[in-house]
Amino acid sequence: MARDRTDDTDDLPGDATLREVWRDVLRRDPHQELFHADVRAVLRSIGPVLLEHPGYTDVVGRLCEPExxxxxxxxxxxxxxxxxxxxxxxxxxxxxxxxxxxxxxxxxxxxxxxxxxxxxxxxxxxxxxxxxxxxxxxxxxxxxxxxxxxxxxxxxxxxxxxxxxxxxxxxxxxxxxxxxxxxxxxxxxxxxxxxxxxxxxxVLTGKPAALGGSALRPEATGYGTVYFTQRMLAEQGHDLDGARVVVSGSGNVALHAMDKVVASGGTVVGCSDSRGAVAEPDGVDVAALREVKEQGGSVADYAEKRSGATPGEGSPFTVECDVALPCATQGEIGPDEARALADHGCRVVAEGANGPVTPEARAILREAGVGFGPGKAANAGGVAVSALEMQQAAGRERWSADEVDERLSTIMSEAFDRVRDAAERYHGDPTDLENGANAAAFLRVAEAMTALGVV
The missing domain is CATH 3.40.50.10860 (Leucine Dehydrogenase, chain A, domain 1)
Structure with missing residues (x-):
């Protein structure tokens, strides 16, 4: 039986509407804890937006209920x-x-x-x-x-x-x-x-190239995460050139993120899959790892072939690094991993997967001054190129990989600007990208919903 949290509203802004929406979400879907966590994070973020735009208040309840x-x-x-x-x-x-x-x-x-x-x-x-x-x-x-x-x-x-x-x-x-x-x-x-x-x-995106799929769609989420990370580092006065990077996962997103890290001058010093992790201070050979994975092997199999690699069974985020890119699945960075990253001087954590950093871990990173790029912004590159594929399909066009990559880089840079500016305007801190992402996105959706009327 789900715990009764209908009165658990202490950390929500004072607006009565937000508290009412939260109670309704819990009442309707008492066991959906992942959904609850995301809704609650958004409600905490948009209080200052509603103070400036009180006309958007009646949008909130509709926004939290699927059409x-x-x-x-x-x-x-x-x-x-x-x-x-x-x-x-x-x-x-x-x-x-x-x-x-x-x-x-x-x-x-x-x-x-x-x-x-x-x-x-x-x-x-x-x-x-x-x-x-x-x-x-x-x-x-x-x-x-x-x-x-x-x-x-x-x-x-x-x-x-x-x-x-x-x-x-x-x-x-x-x-x-x-x-x-x-x-x-x-x-x-x-x-x-x-x-x-x-x-x-x-009707579908991510299709094979032979069926009209966009160039660079397989790479887009990983590349986009790295582009967003580069903007985060630049705000701190750093860049990827010479940075030590840990990437969790060794699927599509992770491998392409590793490719872009290496192309940007960084070194991937650790990675993982569902069967284990590997640390390699001199740098993971991404091409060799990809070959092992395509043959059905694991990072442990990769590590056996590399004299400088150390296999492990736990999280890859215990490895010393400057940048952490969790690209596997939700909840993979908890409090222990967050403390390890902070203790090792990690500068930036950017989510390549959806929800890989738990709320408790995000609080620890924030307290330690580690930059955090939320997935709704940092890994938006995949859907961005999917939308570009929709444009190509509508116009019966095929764009080159270079053209798509240029557009992707611009989209991710502009997304960072939206998030940073909203963080500063509504939360007084341009580094609070989590609240900034929620505020910036809510503004755009709420404006459209208001223009459509109550539908």
């Missing part, structure tokens, strides 16, 4: 001929700025709490890109790592069969996320096209 929640079964047949059933989700959270936009996550941990948390986060993330896209999220509670290629294709086709009536280029544009890459998006797109009976390249 639509779709839950459905996904039946499919495995290689042994057995019928199996999983649960699929799509939360269409807010469309004030444009079509719902957000990824699909395939993982056993996916449930309504996870998808609502990610969808709410996506509304703010998308607003910070400056592009005209709303926020949503979806996925299913399947573990793609346990399926053969044939099984996963059949699962994706079944998932797409249910989703076809809920998505569209002007309605809802899903993309990939954890467990869903270009291959899976291609299968989903193929089934959608078969059922819809026509080509609609703008």
């Amino acid at each position: 639509r929640v779709i839950v459905f079964r996904v039946p499919w047949v495995d290689d042994a001929g057995r019928v199996r059933v999983h649960r699929g989700f799509r939360v269409q959270f807010n469309s004030a700025l444009g079509p719902y936009k957000g990824g699909l996550r395939f993982a056993p941990s996916v449930d309504l709490d996870v998808v609502k948390f990610l969808g709410f986060e996506q509304v703010f993330k998308n607003a910070l890109t400056g592009q005209d896209i709303g926020g949503g999220k979806g996925g299913a509670d399947v573990d793609p790592k346990t399926l053969s290629a044939g099984e996963l294709m059949r699962f994706c086709q079944s998932f797409a069969t249910e989703m076809v009536q809920h998505v569209g280029a002007a309605l809802d544009v899903p993309a990939g996320d954890m467990g869903v890459g270009p291959r899976e998006i291609g299968w989903i797109y193929g089934q959608h096209q078969r059922l819809a009976g026509h080509h609609e390249p703008g």
Whole structure:
């Protein structure tokens, strides 16, 4: 049974509306703790905004309630001929700025709490890109790592069969996320096209290049996180050249973040995957790590081939570093890891994943003066390039990797400016990027929602 927290409003601003919204969120969804944490963080941030813009007060309750929640079964047949059933989700959270936009996550941990948390986060993330896209999220509670290629294709086709009536280029544009890459998006797109009976390249992003996917989309989240990190360091009078960097995860986001770190003159001194971590003071060989991972190996397998690498079973964030980029999953940096980072003189932590730093850890980093880049801003590069893919699809165009990279760098730099300026204006501290991101994104969404009327 969930703990009664309806009167737990001491850290919220004095506005009665915010307290009422918080009580309503708890009452309606008493067990959704990830969603609660994100809503509470936003409510704490926007009090000063409402003082300046009291007309936005009645937006808050609507903003915290999804426009639509779709839950459905996904039946499919495995290689042994057995019928199996999983649960699929799509939360269409807010469309004030444009079509719902957000990824699909395939993982056993996916449930309504996870998808609502990610969808709410996506509304703010998308607003910070400056592009005209709303926020949503979806996925299913399947573990793609346990399926053969044939099984996963059949699962994706079944998932797409249910989703076809809920998505569209002007309605809802899903993309990939954890467990869903270009291959899976291609299968989903193929089934959608078969059922819809026509080509609609703008209905999904993150497609393979052969199907109209944008150049640099696989790299975008990792690259964007590094671009945002560079702006954070510049504000402190530092840069990535010569910096020691720890990156958690060794999937798509992490590996491309490592590539960009190395290209910027930094050294990746530690990394990890779900099976362990590795420390390498002289620098991780990212190309060699990628080769090991593509062959189904782990960072431990990589470490065995490197004389200067030290494998470990715990967090990579105990390694001394100047920059930490958590790019794995939510909750991976807790109080212990935050203290270790602060004690080792880490200057910046930027979230390449969604919610990897717990609220308790964020408080420790803030107290220690470590710069914190919240995921809704720092890892917005992926959805930014997804929106660029939508533009290319609408115009039947193909942009070069250099052109996309230039646009991505500009988008991330402008997002940093929005966040920093809002932090200074509404919270009196240009380094408080967490509150600044919430305030800046809320302003943009609230303005649009107000202009639309009560809908």
